[in-house]
Amino acid sequence: MPAAKPRMKPATRQKPTSKPIVKQPPTVEHYYTQTHLMAVAASRVLEDNKSVFVGTGLPMIAAMFAQRTHAPNLLIIFEAGAVGPQMRMLPISVGDSRTTYKAIAASSMHDNMSFAQAGWLDYGFLGGAQIDKYGNLNTTYIGGDWNHPKVRLPGSGGANDVGSNCRSTIIIMRQDTQKFVEKVTFVTTPGYLDGPGARERAGLPAGTGPIKVISQLGVYGFDEKTKIMKLEAIHPGVTLDQIKENSGFEIIIPENVPETTPPTPQDVALLRELDPTGMAIGK
Amino acid sequence: MSKGRSAMKVLDEGEGELVGWYDPDENREWIARNKTPALVDKRMDLASAVSKFVKDGDILGMGGFGHIRVSFAGIYEMIRQKKRNITMLGKTAAHDMDVLIGGGCVSKAEVAYSFAHELRGLSACGRRAVESGTVKVVAEISNGGFQWRFLGGMMGVPFIPCRMMLGSDTFRKSSAKVVEDPFTGKPICLLPSCNPDVVFIHVPRADCFGNCQIDGILIEDFELARAARRLIITTEKIIHNEDIRKHPDLTKIPGFIVDAVVEVKYGAHPTLMPDLYYFDEEVIGTWLEMSKTEEGTLQWMDKYVYGTSNFQEYLQLVGGEEKMKYLYDVEHYEAELKAPWLDKKKK
Numbered sequence: 001m002p003a004a005k006p007r008m009k010p011a012t013r014q015k016p017t018s019k020p021i022v023k024q025p026p027t028v029e030h031y032y033t034q035t036h037l038m039a040v041a042a043s044r045v046l047e048d049n050k051s052v053f054v055g056t057g058l059p060m061i062a063a064m065f066a067q068r069t070h071a072p073n074l075l076i077i078f079e080a081g082a083v084g085p086q087m088r089m090l091p092i093s094v095g096d097s098r099t100t101y102k103a104i105a106a107s108s109m110h111d112n113m114s115f116a117q118a119g120w121l122d123y124g125f126l127g128g129a130q131i132d133k134y135g136n137l138n139t140t141y142i143g144g145d146w147n148h149p150k151v152r153l154p155g156s157g158g159a160n161d162v163g164s165n166c167r168s169t170i171i172i173m174r175q176d177t178q179k180f181v182e183k184v185t186f187v188t189t190p191g192y193l194d195g196p197g198a199r200e201r202a203g204l205p206a207g208t209g210p211i212k213v214i215s216q217l218g219v220y221g222f223d224e225k226t227k228i229m230k231l232e233a234i235h236p237g238v239t240l241d242q243i244k245e246n247s248g249f250e251i252i253i254p255e256n257v258p259e260t261t262p263p264t265p266q267d268v269a270l271l272r273e274l275d276p277t278g279m280a281i282g283k
Numbered sequence: 284m285s286k287g288r289s290a291m292k293v294l295d296e297g298e299g300e301l302v303g304w305y306d307p308d309e310n311r312e313w314i315a316r317n318k319t320p321a322l323v324d325k326r327m328d329l330a331s332a333v334s335k336f337v338k339d340g341d342i343l344g345m346g347g348f349g350h351i352r353v354s355f356a357g358i359y360e361m362i363r364q365k366k367r368n369i370t371m372l373g374k375t376a377a378h379d380m381d382v383l384i385g386g387g388c389v390s391k392a393e394v395a396y397s398f399a400h401e402l403r404g405l406s407a408c409g410r411r412a413v414e415s416g417t418v419k420v421v422a423e424i425s426n427g428g429f430q431w432r433f434l435g436g437m438m439g440v441p442f443i444p445c446r447m448m449l450g451s452d453t454f455r456k457s458s459a460k461v462v463e464d465p466f467t468g469k470p471i472c473l474l475p476s477c478n479p480d481v482v483f484i485h486v487p488r489a490d491c492f493g494n495c496q497i498d499g500i501l502i503e504d505f506e507l508a509r510a511a512r513r514l515i516i517t518t519e520k521i522i523h524n525e526d527i528r529k530h531p532d533l534t535k536i537p538g539f540i541v542d543a544v545v546e547v548k549y550g551a552h553p554t555l556m557p558d559l560y561y562f563d564e565e566v567i568g569t570w571l572e573m574s575k576t577e578e579g580t581l582q583w584m585d586k587y588v589y590g591t592s593n594f595q596e597y598l599q600l601v602g603g604e605e606k607m608k609y610l611y612d613v614e615h616y617e618a619e620l621k622a623p624w625l626d627k628k629k630k
Binding site: 056082089092093094095099108116140147148150155156158161164188189190193279 | 347348349350351373375394395396397398399401402403405409410413414416419420423424425426427428430431434445446447448449450451452453456461469470471472499500501502503504505506555557558561562564614616619620622625628
């Protein structure tokens with residue numbers, strides 16, 4: 001770990017918006033990849049005997065991994081209707097039959113979205129294309145305007161529902177200056193909107209919002225007072241400069257940030273068992 | 284709005300186009316004029332069902348979930364019959380909407396999830412259409428929001444209150460409104476109800492009157508079926524009415540709301556049919572590859588849709604019973620998944 005320095009600089013640094021600055025990939029032990037580390041770090045946020053509403057891809061792997069390790073009684077819910085599965089293989093879709101493997105119910109979207117809105121879901125687990133300092137997510141379009149998008153993305157899917165109504169949202173996504181941006185093109189899914197109290201003022205359920213963001217460089221939380229993204233742990237081999245250079249906004253960096261515990265070879269073997277074809281975790 | 288009495292205060296209004304909303308009294312009248320609980324044998328062939336119940340300019344909802352239990356037999360037939368100017372309900376419309384766009388059927392969409400194929404990546408065809416303006420996105424919404432638009436349509440009420448979309452741009456571009464809830468005084472989002480013109484749902488078993496059993500997750504087909512004005516059922520097989528009546532708890536769609544019943548074995552291919560067949564990733568992968576260009580899309584249509592005169596011919600082209608046996612095995616964890624898009628991902 002580099003020596004801790006005061007990190008709270010005023011937000012004056014202007015980032016070039018054209019090309020992301022991606023420095024050398026952090027050096028990691030050869031037996032695991034950045035994606036393995038992200039999945040395992042994300043899974044650690046999920047506590048046993050809690051419930052989680054899961055989206056496609058890495059969120060699925062992280063939830064499955066948690067259930068197979070420290071959180072055997074993690075209740076997993078999918079928007080298309082699966083309730084409480086014990087999945088043996090990564091689904092391609094949140095409506096895949098694999099989501100109902102050893103499930104307690106094969107139900108409906110109405111049922112599961114109602115569970116979230118009524119307050120039964122502890123965590124919502126999402127990915128995203130763009131995020132800002134308040135954890136607002138964009139998965140709708142990038143560039144141009146809504147009527148004439150440069151790149152049209154899928155839209156909300158269930159993300160807005162999950163990010164609005166689960167008690168705590170966890171976000172897993174890769175980080176660079178085009179993904180971590182000062183202002184997202186479109187607030188598809190609400191984070192803390194424009195700051196403290198904004199969610200409640202908009203009518204969203206009290207006490208909800210994003211609590212963690214996991215990238216290939218670190219683990220972030222949100223400052224209690226300002227609701228601005230704050231570094232909580234830095235992955236092995238990553239420098240604070242890399243954290244800063246790969247964000248389009250000023251991340252709060254406290255003193256003495258701990259290092260993320262890397263996955264063990266057993267962890268990696270389990271990830272490969274859950275995703276044998278490498279759909280989400282890569283080869 | 285009310286005159287003189289205290290009205291619900293409208294705090295904010297989405298800018299999106301209001302798609303498929305009717306005054307509930309108007310919809311009641313439509314039902315009285317067009318539907319009957321009479322026991323009518325509703326079996327017909329697919330070409331007749333599509334030509335009778337799908338009109339150019341219709342608002343279309345496909346049951347299932349984009350790649351799950353979608354009536355692809357219905358989709359291919361709509362393309363063959365050159366249906367045009369469809370407004371597609373992107374209620375997680377993924378492979379379904381992509382192929383319909385490629386077939387030239389779609390001009391507008393309300394989008395919860397579209398233009399992508401989950402883990403397989405973004406859709407080249409759908410994106411090209413939106414980015415070039417051929418298909419216009421007229422409103423955004425969330426998956427939960429869409430499903431509750433159908434719930435409102437099914438319940439015969441003008442709107443459903445909900446606590447999503449609030450504060451977001453998804454709301455800004457939706458057709459919803461935010462009002463001050465008269466009970467709590469807090470802002471609440473009102474989703475306008477939706478009654479699609481025509482809906483296709485693929486099921487494992489139905490009788491000739493349209494009573495349907497569905498295995499696995501229901502997704503939002505319970506609500507979507509009941510909100511639909513015209514409802515076309517494609518089914519893996521037809522069963523006896525007595526079998527329906529022996530297990531009434533298994534009926535998920537009652538026949539009196541159904542307009543047509545079409546027996547199409549494997550009719551959801553290449554999407555997943557719970558317990559019967561997994562995604563055909565080779566066929567989906569071929570589409571993802573060929574639809575990267577306009578020419579490729581047309582070639583794909585020529586080969587798989589126009590080059591086959593019905594679903595049975597299409598099925599032979601993609602591998603017939605042997606392929607379906609393999610997909611059954613993948614669905615049951617007894618064969619390994621093959622996917623061109625996955626081979627690429629590994630590199």
